[in-house]
Amino acid sequence: MRQSEEKYRTLIENLGQGIFLQDREHRFVAANAQFCKSAGRAEGEIIGSTETDLYDAARAHAHAEEVRTVLTEGRSVESETEALAGERRTCVRRVLTPVRDATGRTTGVLGICWDVTEQRRLEAHVHQASKMDAIGQLAGGIAHDFNNLLTVILGNLEMMLPSLAPGHPDHALVSSAQSAAVRAAALTQRLLGFSRRHQLDWRPTNLNGIVTEVVGLLQRTIDPLTRIETHLGDELWAVHADPTQLNQVLMNLCINARDAIGGTGQITIETGCVAVTDGPPAKRGDFVRLRVADTGAGMSPEVKARIYEPFFTTKDVGKGTGLGLAMVFAIVRQHKGWIDCYSEVGAGTRFDIYLPRSEEAKVVAAPESLPPSTRIGKETVLVVDDEELIRKLAVMTLQGRGYCVLQASDGKEAVELYAREKDRIDLVLLDLTMPVLSGREAFRQLLDLNPRVKVIFASGYAAEQLSDLEKEHMVGFVKKPYRPNELILAVEDAFPWRSGLRHEVPPVQVCTPPAVAVA
Numbered sequence: 164m165r166q167s168e169e170k171y172r173t174l175i176e177n178l179g180q181g182i183f184l185q186d187r188e189h190r191f192v193a194a195n196a197q198f199c200k201s202a203g204r205a206e207g208e209i210i211g212s213t214e215t216d217l218y219d220a221a222r223a224h225a226h227a228e229e230v231r232t233v234l235t236e237g238r239s240v241e242s243e244t245e246a247l248a249g250e251r252r253t254c255v256r257r258v259l260t261p262v263r264d265a266t267g268r269t270t271g272v273l274g275i276c277w278d279v280t281e282q283r284r285l286e287a288h289v290h291q292a293s294k295m296d297a298i299g300q301l302a303g304g305i306a307h308d309f310n311n312l313l314t315v316i317l318g319n320l321e322m323m324l325p326s327l328a329p330g331h332p333d334h335a336l337v338s339s340a341q342s343a344a345v346r347a348a349a350l351t352q353r354l355l356g357f358s359r360r361h362q363l364d365w366r367p368t369n370l371n372g373i374v375t376e377v378v379g380l381l382q383r384t385i386d387p388l389t390r391i392e393t394h395l396g397d398e399l400w401a402v403h404a405d406p407t408q409l410n411q412v413l414m415n416l417c418i419n420a421r422d423a424i425g426g427t428g429q430i431t432i433e434t435g436c437v438a439v440t441d442g443p444p445a446k447r448g449d450f451v452r453l454r455v456a457d458t459g460a461g462m463s464p465e466v467k468a469r470i471y472e473p474f475f476t477t478k479d480v481g482k483g484t485g486l487g488l489a490m491v492f493a494i495v496r497q498h499k500g501w502i503d504c505y506s507e508v509g510a511g512t513r514f515d516i517y518l519p520r521s522e523e524a525k526v527v528a529a530p531e532s533l534p535p536s537t538r539i540g541k542e543t544v545l546v547v548d549d550e551e552l553i554r555k556l557a558v559m560t561l562q563g564r565g566y567c568v569l570q571a572s573d574g575k576e577a578v579e580l581y582a583r584e585k586d587r588i589d590l591v592l593l594d595l596t597m598p599v600l601s602g603r604e605a606f607r608q609l610l611d612l613n614p615r616v617k618v619i620f621a622s623g624y625a626a627e628q629l630s631d632l633e634k635e636h637m638v639g640f641v642k643k644p645y646r647p648n649e650l651i652l653a654v655e656d657a658f659p660w661r662s663g664l665r666h667e668v669p670p671v672q673v674c675t676p677p678a679v680a681v682a
């Protein structure tokens with residue numbers, strides 16, 4: 164008996180959960196070590212006392228109420244109580260069950276309680292992450308459709324413009340419609356970036372170049388009272404990144420800094436190589452650090468805790484979208500890096516972004532020299548896209564440039580056509596997302612027909628991150644929405660001997676979308 168009792172006592176005393184027994188008069192008759200610890204009393208003080216002796220009035224009342232329910236109704240009661248333990252907010256879960264004697268009468272209450280603070284924190288984290296994912300998916304779905312529509316809108320406008328003399332009353336209308344559409348395209352790209360579905364342009368990137376570019380842009384637009392200072396690290400390691408996305412990251416951080424300063428102050432941008440040797444394993448290794456510090460208003464801990472939440476903003480309606488830092492977070496995570504933020508009200512803010520050093524050596528393949536073609540200017544391009552409007556636009560653009568154009572509205576049709584006409588077709592422009600036979604499958608079948616087939620892929624998605632095989636064999640990639648000029652440039656790149664002809668056609672105006680940041 165004694166041995167057995169000893170065994171149970173050891174078990175109970177070593178449990179991480181607090182365990183106690185209360186009788187019908189609410190007096191504690193037993194309590195294990197963990198319970199005594201959480202109540203902050205010695206066992207001797209606890210035995211014989213009731214809730215009122217141990218807790219403040221409100222908590223004692225709530226606990227007494229629970230015990231009463233168990234005693235009178237003979238059923239279990241569960242509850243969760245939040246309390247402030249010093250600085251730390253804790254959450255404690257309690258389960259009370261009735262204790263019965265041999266006749267079935269409830270003689271007391273057995274209670275178990277444990278700290279669920281960490282669990283609740285993790286749950287909130289997961290909840291937050293899934294919210295971000297849901298928004299990403301929603302945004303990506305809409306953005307994909309928008310992309311297609313914008314390709315058509317932009318293309319048509321671009322074709323209209325040259326036929327209108329600059330003084331023509333419609334010229335201004337069409338060109339303002341065009342710049343609005345370019346802006347919309349930039350927005351769509353951001354949404355796609357958010358959902359991680361658009362084609363990212365990964366390459367070894369030097370962050371110093373990005374900083375110089377963004378600072379150049381900002382200096383022209385920011386209040387002259389706000390100084391921008393840069394300290395660029397020497398011999399900075401390259402990072403494996405999409406430069407456009409990093410541009411976006413820096414732009415957002417700087418615009419937030421500008422808003423926090425609101426007049427006189429300083430933004431300092433720093434880059435440097437950091438070798439992290441301690442801390443969690445995932446954060447060890449060689450990193451390039453991008454630091455953006457400002458002398459602005461700073462943040463309270465409550466604000467700081469929520470800054471990466473999509474749509475969280477402290478700015479007035481119309482001023483903030485609350486998407487800036489959510490994007491920054493998504494992009495940095497996509498680049499396998501992380502962000503540290505230091506901020507205090509009145510003492511400014513500092514963001515440190517760590518991006519892993521690129522392993523990649525800069526290997527640039529030697530350009531393959533092609534024999535001069537005897538069919539200059541008569542190359543035949545097969546345009547494959549299931550979206551009729553986009554296909555038409557591509558066909559018109561290429562025909563206008565002197566190419567012969569064949570078209571197919573899905574992968575299957577494209578493969579059949581290629582099988583028949585492969586001696587004539589010099590290049591295939593292949594949309595990646597198509598019904599019947601996807602661009603991806605069609606490409607494989609094209610390779611079977613001709614291992615040297617020249618393909619330019621068109622897509623707005625990154626879900627279809629190209630495989631090595633595809634990258635090796637493609638001669639170009641156009642990101643949707645593309646404008647006629649971008650398509651021409653990509654196609655022309657596939658035919659280097661054609662560049663000598665470029666002077667014969669109107670100059671290609673490449674209008675880069677204005678750098679807009681979700682600030």
Ligand code: ADP
Binds near residue numbers: 423460470489512
């Ligand atoms: P938005 O700028 O549209 O409000 P963000 O996601 O970019 O959305 O930022 C969210 C919030 O984080 C801002 O509203 C602001 O309260 C806070 N914040 C971000 N950067 C800074 C900064 N550098 N200094 C002070 N507060 C900042």
Ligand code: MG
Binds near residue numbers: 487682
């Ligand atoms: Mg912002």
